[in-house]
Amino acid sequence: MHSIGELSRRTGVKVPTIRFYEDKGLLPKPHRTAGNQRRYDDGALNRLQFIRHGRDLGLPLTDIEALLSLEGAQGPDLDRAHEIAERQLIDLRQRIVQLRRLEVELTRISADCDGTHDHVCAVLHAFGNHNACLGSHAAKS
Amino acid sequence: MHSIGELSRRTGVKVPTIRFYEDKGLLPKPHRTAGNQRRYDDGALNRLQFIRHGRDLGLPLTDIEALLSLEGAQGPDLDRAHEIAERQLIDLRQRIVQLRRLEVELTRISADCDGTHDHVCAVLHAFGNHNACLGSHAAKS
């Protein structure tokens, strides 16, 4: 049986966050001591590790909840787990592409103004002038 | 003079978001018609474009506000603008590295389970087992 602090130390999830997950129903309500403190078994530890891992991978809590509900699932239900993982992967790749475009632009903006300060600063100018973008990010939902 | 809807169409910033920016002090309070509707001049349009651009680049509103306050700045004040751009660039690069690591792992997780469904699904398994991570993301603040 572990205290909430021990769970926190073992998983890297902060104490208030563990309570938050309990509130949200992602973690089952644990046993309590006579003095009303939470005591967790190893099952809870695993479950929390699962949540942590999913969060690290960028999954929203709703997806994690869905995956959690598939524990021990067989056959077609497993497809849902795949679907979540695949969807997440697609998202991730898009985010990377997007960020790399922005990196190019930020680099340009920053470099344009190194050295002399005589002219209007490129940073301020570039931010104001959307047309000057190299990678066009003008059309975004 | 432009209505709020026109501003929205021209910048791609949603109408409620424009009002939100006004509330936050990022956009000055515009003139109003006799019927209390907002009317913007081209200055506001430019300013909103600046904000939009900054947001697209991932800047938080506080940074954008700082940049906005540097409009027309000279000499050393410009360094602050650079500093913001550079800091943002560093952040951005870290995020990209992080995401690429996760991409590797998600790809692995997803691929491990394609085909047969006889075994315990790799997605569920992998999420539960942090130790199996290739790119270690165990230590995160």
Place this chain on the structure above:
DNA sequence: TGTAATTCCTCTAGTCACTAGAGGTTCAAG
């Protein structure tokens, strides 16, 4: 000029995933 559709107004509350703080109780070590 009338009317109908569209756009606009303010306001409150909700989203996501936490985080911070107040004010108080329980536990473990010495």
Place this chain on the structure above:
DNA sequence: CTTGAACCTCTAGTGACTAGAGGAATTACA
């Protein structure tokens, strides 16, 4: 048995919006 760390509940705040209610103004067209 005392002290200090860890725990408890609860409320409110964060960032950057988004949604919806309920109503007023504007615009287009007949």
